[in-house]
Amino acid sequence: AQKITQTQPGMFVQEKEAVTLDCTYDTSDPSYGLFWYKQPSSGEMIFLIYQGSYDQQNATEGRYSLNFQKARKSANLVISASQLGDSAMYFCAMREIGANSKLTFGKGITLSVRP
């Protein structure tokens, strides 16, 4: 089974609107971390936000927030007030306690922001 699933083929959002990018994960470890990275067309991987499995509150970082639903094993990224510069590929990733710290990535979601 895939560890990280990102099934949305491509997302479009109007500038200044909010958008949710979906991510579901699969693990039997009680302790894990979930991460979102942004990859613009230039290719670099930019860290956006982190959620720990034991965190009581959903993570927020500026315009980014993580809708963490542990029972459903989902960790959706919400981007508020979309900007043109948000157009990029977005990757969800997980680190499990038994995985010696490596990140396992989903296949990514392309987000296009329309003016």
Next chain:
Amino acid sequence: EPEVTQTPSHQVTQMGQEVILRCVPISNHLYFYWYRQILGQKVEFLVSFYNNEISEKSEIFDDQFSVERPDGSNFTLKIRSTKLEDSAMYFCASSPGRMQETQYFGPGTRLLVL
């Protein structure tokens, strides 16, 4: 703000040649990683490195690959005899600790094997 750097940004090589990809992790970080991303595909883990030794490697990281931290700042990935399928973006990453610590990625080296 400290960042991970990688050189070169692009490299073109002939099949069978050796390549060395270089990385300078963030200075106070202890854990170092290499990942690769074949064009249009997801990012895949290659190897993690801590305390001057490999702590984990994936199936991709076969005998053609090696990593080294030759001094206190550089972290290198060597591919001894490149194959066409080694063409990919190679990312170096570092983190201050192991669990629950964010890994910060470098800008990547785009390797093309002809």
